[in-house]
Amino acid sequence: MIPYGRQTISEADIQAVVEVLRSDFLTQGPAVPAFESAVANYCGAQYACAVNSATSALHIACLALGVGKGDSVWTSPITFVASANCVLYCGADVDFVDIDPRTYNISVECLAAKLAQAEKTGNLPKVVIPVHLSGQSCDMEAIHRLSQQYGFNIIEDASHAIGAQYRGQSVGNCRYSDITVFSFHPVKIITTGEGGMALTNDAGLARRMQLLRSHGITRETSEMTHDADGSWYYQQIALGFNYRLTDFQAALGLSQMQRLDEFVATRHALAKRYDDLLSHLPVAIPWQHSDSYSALHLYVIRLRLNAINKTHSELFELLRAEGVGVNLHYIPVYWQPYYQEMGFKIGYCPEAERYYGEAISLPIYPGLTETQQNQVVLALRKAVTV
Secondary structure, X not given: XXXXXXXXXXXXXXXXXXXXXXXXXXXXXXHHHHHXXXXXXXHOOOEEEEEOOHHHHHHXXXXXXXXXXXXXXXXXXXXXXXXXXXXXXXXXXXXXXOXXXXXXXXOHHHHHHHHHHHHHHOOOOOEEEOEOHHHOOOOHHHHHHHHHHHOOEEEEXXXXXXXXXXXXXXXOOOOOOOEEEEEOOOOOOOOOOOOEEEEEOOHHXXXXXXXXXXXXXXXXXXXXXXXXXXXXXXXXXXXXXXXXXXXXXXXXXXXXXXXXXXXXXXXXXXXXXXXXXXXXXXXXXXXXXXXXXXXXXXXXXXXXXXXXXXXXXXXXXXXXXXXXXXXOOOOOHHHOHHHHOOOOOOOOOXXXXXXXXXXXXXXXOOOOOHHHHHHHHHHHHHHHHO
């Protein structure tokens, strides 16, 4: 089976991990800050906080911005559930904004209309979480303008988008947001096995997230309520979590960072080849905004079902039967039973639901060969024409 995504591990990556395993520090050592510095420098952000998953990064980002009971946070319905769950962890309410029909990211027009209505009823969000689906940046300048008008904070869920650019600058520089979050799951652009990172240009937010990732404990005397009892002393000054990233995971990430641009360039070459090979099939290929250079974590096509004599599900299963591990990113979050119990109904975000009824993610990752890509296209051509 050709998977939709797969990690690319080199001998240099393996050696970097082995060196840490042979060192004195498997966790809370020098590899984590080195990895944080590498990502922050690459993106042009001032601070980075590595954690054990992007979900954890989203959680502490919300907490650092003071999200809590009585607050509302808005995000896209076309995302993994973590983008919304992080809000519920904080005791706040989550809501969804429909997507743009071309980028599949949060629609600025829908967001503006929803904000105008919310202002009238006194229900403006505390935070908006735009999701850079497939690695293509949302229209962050426009969202930032709305944040200044309506007074909300912004967390960029860039789990798909390390190595991407928006208007010629690296996603993650936080020019248009308070915090940006990356994921390092094995199917993402670079990997630490499991892992994530939150970037910010705000020293206070950075320190708050650093505390929250490690039990809320400090050894900094300036943060303590009284003088330390001795060199062993620490204080818990917040209710934190064990969200730390290990040093051997960080070593893998640091090694992978050296090939980040290469990985993204390879994905672009594969996407261009898909674009050409699929041009005569009844499918819509991914649309790329001129302001964005996508990391291309996903290559999502939409089936023109009115020109195909099969259902969405039938095509999906035919491709799987041919050894092509297609996937679907994503089911609208509010369709999940847990969210349905909150009162969300089918029809809430019509464009997201249309997308869900037609989308299929084709395999794309740096190790995908031309032979395998030809197999994917052949299987798709067979499925849509037979």
